[in-house]
Each structure stands twice: as structure tokens, then as C-alpha cells.
Amino acid sequence: MFSFFRKKPPAPPPSPETSPPPAAVSSPAPEAIVAIPPPDVPSIPEPAPVSPPARQGWLDRLKAGLRKTGSSIATVFTGTRIDEALYEELEAALLMADTGVKATEHLLTDLRRRVKEAKTTDPAAVKGLLADAMADLLTPLQKPLVIGEHQPTVIMVAGVNGAGKTTSIGKLTRHLASEGASVLLAAADTFRAAAREQLAVWADRNTVEIITQQGGDPAAVSFDAVTAGKARGKDVVLVDTAGRLPTQLHLMEELRKIKRVVQKADGTAPHEVLLVIDGNTGQNALTQVKAFDDALQLTGLVITKLDGTAKGGVLCAIAMERPVPVYFIGVGEKLEDLETFNAREFSQALLS
Numbered sequence: 001m002f003s004f005f006r007k008k009p010p011a012p013p014p015s016p017e018t019s020p021p022p023a024a025v026s027s028p029a030p031e032a033i034v035a036i037p038p039p040d041v042p043s044i045p046e047p048a049p050v051s052p053p054a055r056q057g058w059l060d061r062l063k064a065g066l067r068k069t070g071s072s073i074a075t076v077f078t079g080t081r082i083d084e085a086l087y088e089e090l091e092a093a094l095l096m097a098d099t100g101v102k103a104t105e106h107l108l109t110d111l112r113r114r115v116k117e118a119k120t121t122d123p124a125a126v127k128g129l130l131a132d133a134m135a136d137l138l139t140p141l142q143k144p145l146v147i148g149e150h151q152p153t154v155i156m157v158a159g160v161n162g163a164g165k166t167t168s169i170g171k172l173t174r175h176l177a178s179e180g181a182s183v184l185l186a187a188a189d190t191f192r193a194a195a196r197e198q199l200a201v202w203a204d205r206n207t208v209e210i211i212t213q214q215g216g217d218p219a220a221v222s223f224d225a226v227t228a229g230k231a232r233g234k235d236v237v238l239v240d241t242a243g244r245l246p247t248q249l250h251l252m253e254e255l256r257k258i259k260r261v262v263q264k265a266d267g268t269a270p271h272e273v274l275l276v277i278d279g280n281t282g283q284n285a286l287t288q289v290k291a292f293d294d295a296l297q298l299t300g301l302v303i304t305k306l307d308g309t310a311k312g313g314v315l316c317a318i319a320m321e322r323p324v325p326v327y328f329i330g331v332g333e334k335l336e337d338l339e340t341f342n343a344r345e346f347s348q349a350l351l352s
């Protein structure tokens with residue numbers, strides 16, 4: 001399995017002139033979780049080095065998953081000439097893949113420039129140039145999740161019903177726990193009994209603790225979890241919230257309340273506010289990002305179910321219109337099917 005949890009050695013004291021930006025943020029993907037152990041926290045063991053074959057296996061799954069999106073775009077480049085018909089066909093294929101009007105226009109303009117500069121006459125080469133243009137557009141989304149600057153690092157997770165929040169939290173918990181981080185789960189989805197049970201199963205599997213309360217107030221559960229996380233010296237508190245649509249204003253207000261109450265338990269928290277999006281959602285994903293970002297000021301995204309979607313282009317729309325970092329992408333239901341986001345790999349997989 002690909003390991004994406006990395007212990008960050010304590011940074012040397014910054015000198016006023018040469019003080020660099022936080023190293024974790026500038027770290028290149030795929031290491032999307034960077035652990036910075038606070039001075040008196042037991043250090044998190046160094047993971048085994050990333051093995052290229054494991055990453056390759058996962059990339060193959062991503063490619064297979066995105067084939068529905070990619071094949072329609074790739075067929076544009078099977079002709080013999082680079083002409084207006086090719087650009088028109090490409091425009092239609094990008095729009096069909098839910099790239100959105102703005103990102104499609106941006107990509108086409110950028111591509112025309114690249115084709116001119118490269119002086120190429122081969123449509124197949126244009127595909128490579130499109131992959132470059134896409135990778136450049138998506139690069140601002142590639143950013144690591146930082147663990148360890150705070151104890152605990154409080155991560156609040158939101159999203160519409162069935163997006164894959166609980167599954168993603170389970171996968172994330174598994175990765176964190178297997179790398180030695182102590183995790184506390186907060187079952188702040190107090191409406192759906194099955195959601196609590198599902199989270200409890202993940203907690204049990206990973207032998208991590210869970211704070212749960214039947215029918216209780218989600219904000220109260222979150223408060224208790226953050227307080228307990230602090231008292232018990234946990235590295236991470238993951239708060240699972242109930243699914244909701246951005247149009248359900250009272251439920252969006254409830255999310256804001258959870259965030260406020262978490263802040264009361266720990267003035268610096270939540271340190272991360274993640275939105276989980278179903279990759280099959282298409283353009284509506286962008287609507288979700290905007291609405292949840294407006295309500296909660298998101299710090300990151302998890303895009304699930306990229307296995308078997310024809311709508312993978314929506315990441316370009318997000319990059320263009322609301323560039324919230326994509327910490328992880330999900331390409332299946334299994335534990336190992338959560339991976340870090342890499343702009344170049346994703347673009348190449350999308351066009352393969």
C-alpha cells in the first residue's frame with residue numbers, strides 16, 4: 001500500500017532574514033500528509049519509503065477509473081490535422097467531461113499558444129500539450145495536509161449525503177493510525193444511527209477511540225471530542241458530520257455552529273475543514289465547493305469515486321473557479337483506494 005504519512009523533522013529556529021515559508025506547504029505531492037511533531041509529543045515513526053510499484057498500481061486504477069472521461073477526449077487526437085475542427089471537437093469533449101465553460105476556454109487558449117510555440121503539426125503531440133496545460137491549471141490544487149503543528153490537529157469533515165465522508169474518514173484514520181498517529185473520531189452525525197455505527201466499525205478496526213452520542217447535538221459531540229482529544233493528548237481529532245445539501249440552509253447553519261463550538265473547545269481549531277465530494281457529481285461539485293466554502297471557509301477537498309466517472313474534468317473547473325486544495329482522491333471502496341492528489345498524474349490519467 002502506498003504510504004502518504006511522513007514525519008516532518010522539527011524545523012530549525014527561523015532566522016528573521018531567511019525565514020522560509022512553512023516547509024510542509026511547499027513539499028511536493030504525493031506526500032499529502034506532513035507530520036510536524038510538537039516538541040513533547042511522541043514522535044510518529046518514519047514510514048517505509050514510497051515504493052514505485054505501489055504508486056504505479058494505484059495510478060493504473062486511476063487511469064482505469066477515468067477511462068470514461070479520457071477516452072472521449074483522447075479520440076479528438078486520432079485525426080491527421082490540427083485545425084479548427086479539432087479544437088471544436090476538443091471543446092465539446094472537455095465540456096462533456098464537466099470541465100466547465102471557463103476552464104474549457106482557458107485550456108483551449110493555453111493549448112493554442114502551446115501548439116504555436118511548439119510548431120507541431122501532429123495531433124498526437126497536441127494531446128501531450130493539453131496534458132501539460134491541464135497539469136499547470138491543476139497544480140495549485142496540489143497541496144499536502146499538515147498534521148502535527150497543533151495537538152490535536154482538528155479536522156472537520158463535511159459534504160452532501162452519500163459523498164463518501166465516513167468511508168474517507170475511515171481510510172484516513174487507517175493511514176494515520178498505521179503510521180503511529182493517535183486518532184480520536186467524533187461521530188457528529190447524530191441523526192443517522194447507521195452513520196454512527198459505520199464510524200464505530202472504522203474506529204474498532206483501527207483501534208482508535210470514538211466519541212458518540214445517540215440523538216445528541218452534533219456541536220456538543222464535537223466539543224466533547226475536541227476537549228477529550230486535548231485532554232488525552234491525541235494527535236488528530238476527526239469530526240464526521242451528517243450529510244446535507246447546500247440548499248438546506250438550517251443544516252448549513254448547523255455546520256457553522258459546529259465550527260464555532262469547536263473553536264470554543266480549542267481557539268485554534270478546526271485546523272482543517274474538508275469537503276468530501278462525489279466525483280460523479282459533475283458541475284454540481286463546483287456549486288458544492290462554493291456553497292460549503294462560503295459557509296465554512298474550506299481548507300481542503302477529498303474527491304471520491306473517481307473510479308468509473310465520465311466527469312473527471314470537474315477538477316479543472318474547481319481549479320479555475322474556486323481553487324480549494326485537493327488533499328485526497330478516492331478511487332474505490334477499499335482501504336487502499338484513497339490517494340494523494342498529483343496534478344500531473346491526474347492530467348495524464350485523464351487523457352490516457
Ligand SMILES: Nc1nc2c(ncn2[C@@H]2O[C@H](COP(=O)(O)OP(=O)(O)OP(=O)(O)O)[C@@H](O)[C@H]2O)c(=O)[nH]1
Nearest residue numbers: 161162163164165166167243304305330331332333
Ligand atoms: N466506488 C467508490 N465508492 C466509494 C468511494 N468512497 C466511498 N464510496 C462508497 O460510497 C457510499 C457512501 O459512502 P459513505 O462514506 O457512507 O458516505 P457519507 O458521505 O458518509 O454518507 P452520509 O453519512 O449518508 O452522508 C458507500 O457505499 C461507500 O462504500 C470511492 O472512492 N469509490
